[in-house]
Amino acid sequence: MGEEMKVIVFGLADEEYGIEVDKVRTIERMMPITRVPKTLSFVKGVINLRGVVIPVIDLRGRFGLPESEPTDGSRIIIVAVNDLEVGFIVDTANDVIDIDSDTIDTPPEVVGGIKAKYLRGVAKIGDDRLLIMLNLSEVLNKSEIIQLEQQEA
Template sequence: MTETTETLKDEIKLIVFQLKEKEYAIPVSQVNAIEKIEHITRVPGVKNYIKGVINLRGVVTPVIDLRLRFDIEQEEYSNSTRVIIVALEDMEVGLIVDAANDVIDVKVDSIEPQPEIVGVAEAEYISGVAKIEKRLLILLDLEKVLTTDEVRVNLGNEG
């Protein structure tokens, strides 16, 4: 194995985004696009964190507000609000975040396992924490944030 290949396996590329004052990250490999927020069509009878659906280049995509999913106080959307389109199994889901900050390479050995956090709403969705210089990035496990079954059931697309 070449040294370059080893270096690539030692790093992971992450998309960093913000909710309130905290920085979160997800692997670039799970992200299909980052879009400005556009018209969301409400879907009646769904959980409050499912804002509805958007028509993204002809594909109807469910959109989830991560602030509401994590029980963080909701705020008005701004010019920096973004929808991160992620791939979960065989469907796309949009995640509304306060801002999408940057893409960074993180050394795998700088990622610590999920800390034992009590009383934090998003604790069950954390896969680890990365310390980069003075930043603390919370790595999310998208499969735990929202299962595709939950999205399908809530949008009435079962089966």
Template sequence: METIAEEKVIVFELNHEEYAIPVQQVQSIEKLQYITRVPQTKAYIRGVINLRGVVLPIVDLRLRFGMDAVPHTENTRIIIISIRGTEVGLIVDAANDVLDIPVDSIEAAPKVVGSIHTDYIKGIAKLERRLLNLLHLEKVLQMKEENESLVQ
């Protein structure tokens, strides 16, 4: 029996679009909590939280992608991700589900003229009735203006 290569992802929502990140990079999904603002940081870096004794930077993905800020709801979540040993929280509109995506359903991200965040998308997964934007987390966390990154 032939096995189909699959990638397990966490699906979340931003501005009524679905995005996905590899489940192995997700540490936890938390309800929104108090965020302490850090002076002189970019607007999309909302501040830090104390999560079980660990202070984590929090990035608002709506602001990072140039979307309008909206009031947070009961569905708003912070997805705690880990890249190269650094943990960062990402504010999303909602965390929807965990899916196994067949690798052969993933296509390269189209270069859409005028789209602000195509650099942050590493591919599009075409499922039956859904299109999922697969995020390139290292590029999302790269701060081009200073040529720095939130992850070392």
């Protein structure tokens, strides 16, 4: 058996994704997002969360999926990577599950239209459920993080 890991499950365009719980700070309902000029199209702007300004990325846009209007189910998942806090807009976020790290397979080149570099792997859960594990450091790759940090400055 590999290590048990706790994973937050979120939905995006009919697929289920996972992020390790220890990378997630909090999950918030949609809130007003302040647009920031001259940013990449998937950077929606910033939110003020309890006095902290956090950049928000639309994960659909980040992955090149069609963007959609937020719904009642939409959530902003606040993640922390390399001392940077960033919010991801997702369609739903509803579940915390335990998975065994041994069940994570290398991702195929493209999953759900998303390039493999953004993915850590695909976890099999039960007989018919696949969970696409994100590679957060690549989703927030350095050059883009630098752009985000410059906005905050």
